Amino acid sequence: MNFMVLNTGPTAAITDLVSGMYLPSSFATPGATVNESFVPQGWMTTPATIKLYDNVIRHNCRTCHVSQTGFTDWGSFTSFTMEQHMATYVCSPGSVAMPHAEVPSRRYWNSGARAHLLNAMNLHLACAP
Numbered sequence: 001m002n003f004m005v006l007n008t009g010p011t012a013a014i015t016d017l018v019s020g021m022y023l024p025s026s027f028a029t030p031g032a033t034v035n036e037s038f039v040p041q042g043w044m045t046t047p048a049t050i051k052l053y054d055n056v057i058r059h060n061c062r063t064c065h066v067s068q069t070g071f072t073d074w075g076s077f078t079s080f081t082m083e084q085h086m087a088t089y090v091c092s093p094g095s096v097a098m099p100h101a102e103v104p105s106r107r108y109w110n111s112g113a114r115a116h117l118l119n120a121m122n123l124h125l126a127c128a129p
């Protein structure tokens with residue numbers, strides 16, 4: 001299935017993700033298994049960026065944002081830091097827009113993900129779902 005995805009001309013972040021998840025095999029190798037803990041090269045900057053990816057992006061944001069184009073694909077920590085509207089989207093009183101789906105939203109608020117994100121981005125905000 002991922003082989004088919006890559007044949008549709010997906011975004012750079014999807015190509016990076018799907019290719020990397022099967023390393024050291026190729027996604028085209030029959031029987032190749034997915035490395036669930038794969039971290040894209042662009043997030044391997046420091047232990048803190050890897051932690052941010054593992055605790056926030058991977059389970060709460062990646063599914064949607066990886067298919068976006070431009071810096072909001074968050075294919076790297078650098079692209080993530082270009083985001084100017086993080087506080088508005090993740091922590092606006094009465095209107096928390098992101099994560100924009102029920103399952104990741106519940107997971108985000110019921111885990112330490114919000115705290116990880118706010119700490120990592122140095123956002124000193126108090127917000128609740």
Ligand code: HEC
Binds near residue numbers: 056057060064086
């Ligand atoms: C179900 C899909 C989905 C999930 C999950 C999701 N997003 Fe989004 N996000 C979107 C879409 C679609 C947009 C663009 C729509 C918009 O700008 O209003 C967006 C836009 C954003 C923006 C504004 C981007 C800009 O225009 O500058 C931020 C910030 C953001 N998301 C943060 C997050 C964070 C942080 C997470 C995970 C904790 C997350 N999102 C999870 C779909 C999603």
